[in-house]
Amino acid sequence: MVQASIGTRVPRLDGREKAMGASQYLADLKLPGMTQVRFVKSPLAHARIKSIDTSAAEALPGVAGVVTHADVPDTRVGEVVMDQRLFAKEKVRYVGDIVAAVAAEDLETAKRAVELVQVEYEELPAVVSAEQAMDPGTPVLHEEYPSYEVIPPAADAHKMMTDHNLCWKGMVKKGDPDKGFDEADEIIEDTFDIPAVQGSPIETHGVVAAPSQGGGGVTIWTSTQVPFGVREVTAHGLHIPISKVRVIAPTVGGGFGSKCQVWVEPMVAALALKSNRPVRYVMTREEEFEITQPRHPMTIHVRSGVKNTGEIVARQIRIIMNTGHSVMLAPIMVSLVTNAAGAPYNIPNLLIETVAVFTNLPSFSLVRGPGGPQAAFAVESHTDRLADVIGMDRLEMRMKNCVNPGDLGPTGQELGGVGLKEGLQKVKESIGWADDRPEGRGVGVAVGWYATLIGMGSSATIKMNEDSTVSLITGFVDHGTGNVHGGLPIFISNELGIDVDKINISSGDTETGPWDYGTVGSRSTYNHVRAVGAAIEELKREIRKRGAGMLEADPDEVEFEEGKVFVRSAPDKAIPLGLLCATAGKPGSQGPMMASGSFNGPPWPPGPDVEVALAIPSFGQPAFVAQAAEVEVDQETGNVKVLKIASACDAGFAINPIGVEGQIEGGTIQSLGMGLTEQMFFDDKGHLLNPSFLDYKVPLAPDIPEFDTIVVESQSDQGAMGTKGIGEAPVVATAAAIASAVSAATGATFDRIPLTPEYVLSRIEEAAATV
């Protein structure tokens, strides 16, 4: 492998060991004396716990320990609002709520022990829909919600969450919507429903925990995107000093946001501490579906005023999120979906209000592009209707109203690089927008954005080794996204003039790696490049300093490239960089050179003349997507076949095009799943009816249409080298584009996804009946 320059296609550094089956994922870890963990889970969605008897389980031979709320501090944990018991105490609030954990010598014994734990419940009515939750006649899920502890920045807002079963709310208002509607020629109003869907990483969640040697602490290996978050919540929940909790993310097999919540780790750690043994918990696929945090189901009302010329002059959006039983990251989620729903139009008069309500379903939380696909399906389907009503081409409607560089986003932030219209133009050409098509075929387009999460820090250490290799040591996690193994090696190689295969990476360990907020919110490349860049600047100074000493020159005269250091006037007398670190036989040698750096995005406050009531009021520059689909619809069965997708994403700048394309392709296909096949079915008692890959249908290889991956590079004025975070934007608009294409092919309109054959046929028949 050679020295890589920025923008070249370099395979990810960990690809080789992954292809060999040699990478160590969580389930591959084995510790001596390790026991197996199973949870005792509530079969009811809502119930009071009258008693818990673990004696029979504890007496079973082979059981190493049983833990309930009685074994952990009487406290609540959370990342914003402290609302979660580690183990359910007073009540259970969803099917699967964890009441106890059992560790045993083997899985079979653990399963038997789980059956021996006696829990007596008093069943309460289950609240499963948002509509039910907001009805004052239904039970309150969190009776003591106002008294829960809250992190200080959110405390004032939390005091306002007093409505029945209200978890969180937020809003933005720009211009004068009432006045805008008065100016409109047509006013259209629609309501859309989007079901819960799952991130569904192929690796399920898992945790291994072991008591620290010497006692008093715990080491946790976990399949997580946020090791430092795990450390913090575990320390808080178990009343252990944070420095005594070490969290290590091994190779992580996908997350899509589902691994950025912290809840099982402290429970498993409690069991390790109580049994004083290493313990291992690996979720079954069924549990992955039942107890992890899926994407929010939402009902979205959209009302717009449009001029006959196509200009959208006013828009009002109300989003109701079913947030499940717990707060988790709902305050952040409300901010994200509110911002996403304002995308990506320049509408002078805009009001977006979002509420999240508690129900007795699993906690819904952040899944790749949180709120983005839901909002885009609603806003884009509605925008199609606007175009149809005034007789304008649907794509032209976007061209007319989409944001341009310098426009203001919904929170009044000025947009820098905007590669949206370029993307639209490219997908228009790729999909053959204006081509004649046979009956039953149609094309659709949808646009959207997703903003980088800013305001949380990242740090990294760079080490130059004796053999002229470089080690990156950091708390970053790369759960497949390529932020660490795909993009950073090119950057480091380019900056230090060393080959990519001379770079070693040690990541995801809270003890050895400097702090990072986590691989979430499309923030990683944006932040990590800056943090690593700062460390590299420091390292370069040290190289020059040591090089000057060894080469007997002025530091300003010292240069280095291709792994060698030399004096500018005498490049022929270059020595390997590693010699600066060599220790053997060198009295006074300082060993490897190390340098650290950090970055935290500058605050980028909301603009003037907007009202913003959000937990996160400011976002990084969004990445834009324009996605188009061509479909063929079987008019008798309603079956939709996607023939082609063109997916354009404005990445600002692509450091490693392989990685950027991979994000676009993977995100787009997840959205295709949302559009056509994926949904979680809950019954009215809160039971999930399809907890398997057989009935929860993620797209398969033969479902993939012809695909055109289009990278647009608008050069963000914010991210390092013009980059934008693009982990999430590609997932935003494809479901909407497919719905639009099916609408074009059939003449029907759609107010929910997925477009199952049965639903499509019913809408075709309704459309035919109204003609």
Add this chain to the structure above:
Amino acid sequence: MVKELFRPAGKEEAVALLTEHQGKAKVLAGGTDLVVLLRAGKVTPEIVVSLNRIDELRSLSFNPDDGLRIGALVTHSELIENDDVRARYPVLVETGKTIAGPPVRNAASVAGNLCHAAPSADFAPPFLALDASVVLFGPGGERTVPLNEFFLGPNQTALAGDEILTEIRVPTPTEGSGANYQKLGIRSAMEIAMVGVAASMTVNNETCSMVRVALGAVAPTPFLVKSAAAAVEGNAPSAEVFARAGEAAAAESKPIDDIRASGTYRRKMVAVLTRRALAQASSR
């Protein structure tokens, strides 16, 4: 919990084991259904009898006199790839390709698809339409059961607790015959049929004869729809005739509502798919 796994080398030995452990044993061939059920605790046999060492059950043969004979261990993939099957029973190849994905098809036995007796078993409708029968072997020897008498209910068959299915027999197709399977699912693979319809017929001198229509996933068992076949029998193939047969099939289907589809939709699709299957079968 399974106490023992037996791997007998002959079918007599297998049957002896089943007789000895009657009611406490399960038979294993490809394993793609049984192993999942075992793991989930949905079946709890004391012993499992694997047929995988009984080599005679691997045979797959065709000759014009006996027709097609599919041994109990023949996998979906082996059936799909067999030259005789490809040449004379293309409907079985088309059907097989709609089932699960290659790793499952490489292990799953065709016989197991029938013995598991899911209402949606994909192979059931085409075998019914091809007038297949199954050979059951027990302590008293062999008996041959027409497939349309084999399915008794969801996961229930005419197999006695001490019997194994040793062979599927399919008659040689007559001159001018054709068959087709129509499956409605959501994805392109790994799909349980929402509705499955198979049709077969012989067309000579513009007249349809020996018409058979079989439905899957719309009743407790896969079944032959006589009224649909009768609507076509003796007529010239036409869209109108096939549509009438489709309506007849829909009327006889008894689909349920579940998360995969509503009963109403399924019934409507029976009409559409029956019409399509008949049209395809007639044009072969």
Add this chain to the structure above:
Amino acid sequence: MKGEAGMECTLNVNGRTHTLLVRPDETLLDALRDRLHLTGTKEGCGEGDCGACTLQVDGRAVNACLLLAADAEGRDIRTVEGLVQDGDLNPVQEAFVDSGGIQCGFCIPGMIMSADALLRSNPDPSDQEIQEALAGNLCRCTGYIKIFQSVRAAAEAMAGSK
């Protein structure tokens, strides 16, 4: 994990013979991972729905979670570890690395085993044949696009080296 093991069985894995004790209902997947420490074969669902545990038995791709270990006696079992010769990746593995077919990597051993089985029986597959051959292997990261490209690249590399 392990549990009580009562049955002796002899497995031929990656060209080596192993005699081990297993539970009668123990899957080949569990035996390989827990007893032979061949953890390259992954468990994604345990129900035959995801393909993460795909390996080759007698040259065909199958789900290790659907086979009983003791019933796999006498068969030629190959896992992803068995594709590596003297530390070198085989052409399929190589192509997945170079073409960007790998992101999180969890589905990749199974995906590679299916792709390798395809190319052994069909060295020049069409796009549709590639898609159908991988129908039992879920990937959630790549959208499959670069996986298809990887298989094509592997086919070309294998054709070129002959």
